[in-house]
Amino acid sequence: MDLEVIFYILVMAVVTYIIRVLPLTIFRKEIKNPFIRSFLFYVPFVTLSVMIFPAVLDATASVWSALAGFVTAILLAYAGGSLVTVSMTACLAVFIVEMFL
Amino acid sequence: MKDWKQGMKDGLPIMSGYFAVSFTFGIFAKQWGFNPFEAVFMSGTNLTSAGQFAGVTLIAASAAVIELIIAQIVINSRYLLMSFALSQRIDPDTPMLHRLLMAYGVTDEIFGAAVLQKRLTPAYIYGLMTVAVPGWVFGTLLGIVSGNILPDRAVSALSIALYAMLTAVIIPPAKGNSVLMPVIIISMFTSFMISHFFTFVTPGIKIILLSLVISALAAYFFPVKEGEAEQGGS
Numbered sequence: 001m002d003l004e005v006i007f008y009i010l011v012m013a014v015v016t017y018i019i020r021v022l023p024l025t026i027f028r029k030e031i032k033n034p035f036i037r038s039f040l041f042y043v044p045f046v047t048l049s050v051m052i053f054p055a056v057l058d059a060t061a062s063v064w065s066a067l068a069g070f071v072t073a074i075l076l077a078y079a080g081g082s083l084v085t086v087s088m089t090a091c092l093a094v095f096i097v098e099m100f101l
Numbered sequence: 102m103k104d105w106k107q108g109m110k111d112g113l114p115i116m117s118g119y120f121a122v123s124f125t126f127g128i129f130a131k132q133w134g135f136n137p138f139e140a141v142f143m144s145g146t147n148l149t150s151a152g153q154f155a156g157v158t159l160i161a162a163s164a165a166v167i168e169l170i171i172a173q174i175v176i177n178s179r180y181l182l183m184s185f186a187l188s189q190r191i192d193p194d195t196p197m198l199h200r201l202l203m204a205y206g207v208t209d210e211i212f213g214a215a216v217l218q219k220r221l222t223p224a225y226i227y228g229l230m231t232v233a234v235p236g237w238v239f240g241t242l243l244g245i246v247s248g249n250i251l252p253d254r255a256v257s258a259l260s261i262a263l264y265a266m267l268t269a270v271i272i273p274p275a276k277g278n279s280v281l282m283p284v285i286i287i288s289m290f291t292s293f294m295i296s297h298f299f300t301f302v303t304p305g306i307k308i309i310l311l312s313l314v315i316s317a318l319a320a321y322f323f324p325v326k327e328g329e330a331e332q333g334g335s
């Protein structure tokens with residue numbers, strides 16, 4: 001066990017907890033500003049998009065299998081598949097492509 | 102007591118969803134060199150998907166502490182809105198201890214279930230947490246352990262799972278939305294350009310910068326309607 005990693009994880013936990021606890025304890029007045037509310041709405045979409053691409057291409061043993069899995073995930077998610085369906089099918093796509101590589 | 106039981110009942114679908122996502126998170130953490138204790142410890146103390154996803158990447162890249170802190174603030178800032186909304190719905194006389202405990206459980210899914218309550222009590226949120234938190238923690242454990250046992254071929258296939266899940270989180274709300282879809286595409290495109298042409302930019306700085314700039318531009322030009330803002334992504 002690496003103590004530095006544990007320290008980093010604790011820092012993350014404390015920061016995240018402070019964000020969650022402040023509006024329930026000290027600052028209870030709701031944010032009305034439409035810009036800030038909209039900004040907070042968009043952030044998770046941008047963050048997740050940035051973290052997904054292009055990192056997803058390095059996730060598996062080959063760029064091509066990763067691309068196949070990612071495209072499968074996008075199409076199925078768009079078609080309304082559940083989280084588990086999308087995820088398992090993407091894994092299957094990677095597995096199948098890697099059989100031919 | 103009644104609220105607590107109702108919370109556990111309503112929390113069951115959240116538990117199974119969490120189990121699936123955290124299983125893939127466990128595999129992901131394993132790929133980045135985390136051991137089972139570290140991964141489970143992170144899930145138990147953080148209870149957040151996007152934040153942990155970024156955390157693993159940043160820790161593996163030996164990011165500076167300040168980079169990690171700012172990234173977590175930006176990524177998890179949406180919890181502010183959720184906690185504000187929950188704060189309005191509970192009894193104003195709710196004791197401080199309950200407020201401190203409830204705060205730990207503020208996630209997108211628990212918030213989603215809690216706001217549907219006409220009369221929200223801390224007990225109901227504890228009920229949701231009682232089932233959802235173990236789902237998140239045990240899923241992580243099982244994910245990272247199976248990542249160690251399964252053959253390389255299977256692990257390679259499973260390594261796409263977390264990315265696929267998160268794709269399935271952001272795509273459905275963006276479907277037919279003339280702002281969100283372009284926001285997602287622009288985010289992915291600029292992320293790709295930076296990784297490709299500005300290799301000196303660390304993953305943390307990239308996440309922080311793009312999240313701030315793109316979200317601010319989107320918020321300025323396309324403000325979200327009242328009441329829509331709490332329904333976040335992951």
